[in-house]
Amino acid sequence: MGKVMANGHKYLQVAEGIEKMIYDEILRIGDKLPSVRVLSDEYGISMGTAFQAYYHLEGKGLIESRPKSGYYVRFNHRRFPEVPKTVQPVITAQNVSVKEMIAAVYKNITAKDVINFSLASPAIELLPAAKLNKSIVHALRTSKTHCLNYEDIQGNLELRKQLAKVCFNWGGSVQPDDIVVTAGCMEAIVMCLKAVTKIGDTVAIESPTYFGIFQIMESLGLKVIEIPSDAQTGIRIDEFEKAIKKFNIKACVFVPNFNNPLGSCMPDENKKKLVEVITKHRVPLIEDDIYGELYFGKHRPKTCKTYDKEGWVLHCTSISKSLAPGYRIGWCLPGRFTEEVKRLKLIHNISTNTLTQVAIAHFLSIGRYEYHLKNLRKALHTQYLRYVQGIRENFPEDVKVSRPEGGFVLWIELPKEINSYKLYQEAMKYNISISPGQIFSSQGCYGNCMRIGYGRKFDSEVEYCFKVLGELIRKMMRGR
Numbered sequence: 001m002g003k004v005m006a007n008g009h010k011y012l013q014v015a016e017g018i019e020k021m022i023y024d025e026i027l028r029i030g031d032k033l034p035s036v037r038v039l040s041d042e043y044g045i046s047m048g049t050a051f052q053a054y055y056h057l058e059g060k061g062l063i064e065s066r067p068k069s070g071y072y073v074r075f076n077h078r079r080f081p082e083v084p085k086t087v088q089p090v091i092t093a094q095n096v097s098v099k100e101m102i103a104a105v106y107k108n109i110t111a112k113d114v115i116n117f118s119l120a121s122p123a124i125e126l127l128p129a130a131k132l133n134k135s136i137v138h139a140l141r142t143s144k145t146h147c148l149n150y151e152d153i154q155g156n157l158e159l160r161k162q163l164a165k166v167c168f169n170w171g172g173s174v175q176p177d178d179i180v181v182t183a184g185c186m187e188a189i190v191m192c193l194k195a196v197t198k199i200g201d202t203v204a205i206e207s208p209t210y211f212g213i214f215q216i217m218e219s220l221g222l223k224v225i226e227i228p229s230d231a232q233t234g235i236r237i238d239e240f241e242k243a244i245k246k247f248n249i250k251a252c253v254f255v256p257n258f259n260n261p262l263g264s265c266m267p268d269e270n271k272k273k274l275v276e277v278i279t280k281h282r283v284p285l286i287e288d289d290i291y292g293e294l295y296f297g298k299h300r301p302k303t304c305k306t307y308d309k310e311g312w313v314l315h316c317t318s319i320s321k322s323l324a325p326g327y328r329i330g331w332c333l334p335g336r337f338t339e340e341v342k343r344l345k346l347i348h349n350i351s352t353n354t355l356t357q358v359a360i361a362h363f364l365s366i367g368r369y370e371y372h373l374k375n376l377r378k379a380l381h382t383q384y385l386r387y388v389q390g391i392r393e394n395f396p397e398d399v400k401v402s403r404p405e406g407g408f409v410l411w412i413e414l415p416k417e418i419n420s421y422k423l424y425q426e427a428m429k430y431n432i433s434i435s436p437g438q439i440f441s442s443q444g445c446y447g448n449c450m451r452i453g454y455g456r457k458f459d460s461e462v463e464y465c466f467k468v469l470g471e472l473i474r475k476m477m478r479g480r
Helices: 009-021 037-044 047-058 099-106 130-143 159-168 184-194 211-219 237-246 266-279 336-348 352-363 368-393 421-429 460-477
Strands: 063-064 070-071 178-183 202-206 222-231 249-252 285-288 313-320 329-331 410-415 450-453
Touching: 009 037, 009 047, 037 047, 047 063, 047 352, 130 352, 159 178, 159 211, 178 184, 178 336, 184 249, 184 285, 184 313, 184 329, 184 336, 202 211, 202 237, 211 222, 222 237, 237 249, 249 266, 266 285, 266 421, 285 329, 313 336, 329 368, 352 368, 368 460, 421 450, 421 460
Parallel strands: 202 222, 202 249, 249 285, 285 313
Antiparallel strands: 063 070, 178 329, 313 329, 410 450
């Protein structure tokens, strides 16, 4: 198989080489892999490093260990199911009302006896609780006011300095004064929408899109136009530009990186083109980049803000999906609308939580965030592969599954005769919660689709749930 270079983690280099051979079908499903001793000799590595390489591939579900026999190829990326098709919603401005179904699905969101695939967030065991606790203690010990004071309206200065450094990851040249800290990404989106729209205005969104965005639109009295998205490349820019010319669109809200629920990621050249379009037509873009740091590849994808020269992109994000959901720390870069967003924040809540701002500023300053992100990305990539395998093995063959390159969610297209809300109701009899596709569209599209979050580690309980879901789908296909 060949020697390994001296730099980097040797076990990862060996594992990546074997993974490529599996993908290229040099090693086929069922083939026996070299013994650990042979692998050690071939690559000039220790037995421990050879074991690490196999453990890494086993964790991804690509190989399996057979007692007293060795390691064998178990899965190939080429066996992925087909990707869901793009649905063409009716491109028309309309009011939004998806409250009832969302309320039904999420009323048991914290129930301990429910296996909840409806969540798009990390399992607590994937988060650095002990390190964050130390940052909380540090914040309390070093604060002259014991963190009892109101913070600056725009946000803790040290936190904003650290967040400006985080923006370098996507090519941002950001100053602390460009940033407004908020109570999570949702508040950032609300503040930005309020800054650029008024009641009755029309806003363009992706289809499908996260149901929380519908709830925001409804609460603000806004109308929406759904723009079709590709399951891999995201928003259809040609359709968006047609809609701009046809309707009086006052703003747009898009999730370019690892969209929820599709998991799609716009190519960087598409982001650049999108910024050119919104700048030309002077349509503010509220960019939700909450999943941007959770990429599986070697490089973080750029943002639309990367290409924004005139301040028409209002970039919103948070640490809720990557570090501490309960700390409620988000932020935005409102561009030319910064002063208006600051004014709205003063009216809305005066300032954001002091203690968690100071703690996160400390956590970022000691370099723990990037170390944590590397481990989280690796865990999520492994879980994504295992979930796809579980779906492949337990669901009907004609089921289509998205192929996200980051984030937390899988979008699953079921046979046309399946109603995913009825599937949700049947699954709840077994304490299994999924997100039916209908809640991701104001028009009731995607009735045969569902979203599954893979933030939870794949284990025997998850595998059992997939078997139950697979059998329920087959029963519905048989009309029982």
